[in-house]
Amino acid sequence: MNVPDKLQKKIEERQHNNLLRSLGDTTNLIDFSSNDYLGLSKSKELFVNTHHFLAENLIFENGATGSRLLSGNHSLYTEVEEELCQIHHAEAALLFNSGYTANLGFFSSVPLRGDIILYDELIHASIRDGIQLSNAKSYKFKHNNVENLAEKLAALQQGLQAENQEIYVVTESVFSMDGDMPNLLELVDLCEKYKAYLIVDEAHALGVLGNKGLGLVQDLQLENKVFARIITFGKALGCHGAVVLGSKTLIQFLINFSRSFIYTTALPPHALATIKVAYDYMLSVKGKGLQKDLHENISYFLSETKRLEIKFIPSKTAIHCCIISGNKKTRDWAKKLQDFGFDVKPILSPTVPEGKERLRFCLHSFNSKKEITQVLEKLSTFV
Ligand SMILES: Cc1ncc(COP(=O)(O)O)c(C=O)c1O
Known part of the structure; x- marks a missing residue:
């Protein structure tokens, strides 16, 4: 059955503004986007x-x-x-x-x-x-x-x-x-x-x-x-x-x-x-170990952003955002990082205010230092 024209129009409007949401496939990319900060969602134990x-x-x-x-x-x-x-x-x-x-x-x-x-x-x-x-x-x-x-x-x-x-x-x-x-x-x-x-x-x-x-x-x-x-x-x-x-x-x-x-x-x-x-x-001791790993990765991420002189919103948590500005540019840069194997998500307006569109990096206990360096070095080549 057809949907009312009004609904169809709203979808088209989103499409026109490059804002249409769709459900992506799960990927095998390196996870810099999930909220699974300690990797517990996949813990077999x-x-x-x-x-x-x-x-x-x-x-x-x-x-x-x-x-x-x-x-x-x-x-x-x-x-x-x-x-x-x-x-x-x-x-x-x-x-x-x-x-x-x-x-x-x-x-x-x-x-x-x-x-x-x-x-x-x-x-x-x-x-x-x-x-x-x-x-x-x-x-x-x-x-x-x-x-x-x-x-x-x-x-x-x-x-x-x-x-x-x-x-x-x-x-x-x-x-x-x-x-x-x-x-x-x-x-x-x-x-x-x-x-x-x-x-x-x-x-x-x-x-x-x-x-x-x-x-x-x-x-x-x-x-x-x-x-x-x-x-x-x-x-x-x-x-x-x-x-x-x-x-x-x-x-x-x-x-x-x-x-x-x-x-x-x-x-x-x-x-x-x-x-x-x-x-x-x-x-448990294991859980505390994971939290320690996460915090080490957060510190390492911060030191790498400093070394590479990439500006991020100041944060001591697992979430780190780099303002790019503009939905298209933010989406393009996220896509480029994804093409290199890193799952980094673009956060677009209207989710965030216009001009504050950003790449959001979520850090995890299981990210390796090498992955962090690689993704940030790649980003630094776009900036
Ligand atoms: C700050 C905040 N509160 C609440 C929620 C909703 O939690 P849940 O995913 O369990 O529905 C989220 C998740 O996106 C969140 O970021």
Whole structure:
């Protein structure tokens, strides 16, 4: 059946602007693009450990059978959530099917009509979508700009009408398109001063930041100063799903009002087992070794960009971006690197602002120094 003309036109428009998205094949290129920062998604050991765990515990289910509020609340849920509370020093935890649905469910339900959300202008699409579904008003503040946030908070405080009008501030501990980090200590102070609730998305921080890889909040010992943390498992943990960490009351609220939690089939038990086993692995000596390898590669990458005088957005994380400017040029350069065997992705506008189109390099524990040197030397010949 034909699709409506309007849809066809939108596709053609994308094509015309050289922005048409399509699903690529998996490649055998050298990985500088995946979020699999520690290589856990392909760890045979982790896969086998998960299999043993399931078999030993006589868990042979393929699916969850329903929403957690109906038939899907497998006993593993409580076990994993309790473990996550201990590991992450949180009062309570609630697993979601993905980081996307966690952010959607959190931001669409927690800030109520009359409340205000202040979000970093580079915040992830999943948070933006959640905010769009919320009845609260929202305003952005300049990226990682504490002064700008302070101005907005001060202005809001003057104009607050109702006594119970709440302010939520949201940031990421590692920004997915830039790889940079906020000054969380200053943000916490500011939120305390203005009695605002701070929410931190740690998607790209798990496995990367902190001496155990448990994220920026924990690294700075701010667990009790942050209203909620959203941690996802599809990146460095190499599996799937997400958790919201916060107070018992917050979690009770989400169970009752977060629609992306309520109206969906729960994650299957084997996904929960993978999360559990992946945490054990990440916190083991081997996991720590992988984190060390990743950080050595990050340091090496930085020293090579310096040696080759290639300008990147300053970053100490696994994400490093080189601004190219222009969708066509960025896409062409990515294609050239891919033709040389390196999987480097172009990040184009409108995903990033016009003029800030970039090549994004994701670093991993398993990248070799030789690969890093080769890809950067190749890039330096285009610059
Ligand atoms: C900052 C951030 N938050 C949330 C998500 C969504 O997580 P998931 O892939 O588990 O849906 C992503 C993934 O792209 C992300 O980069």
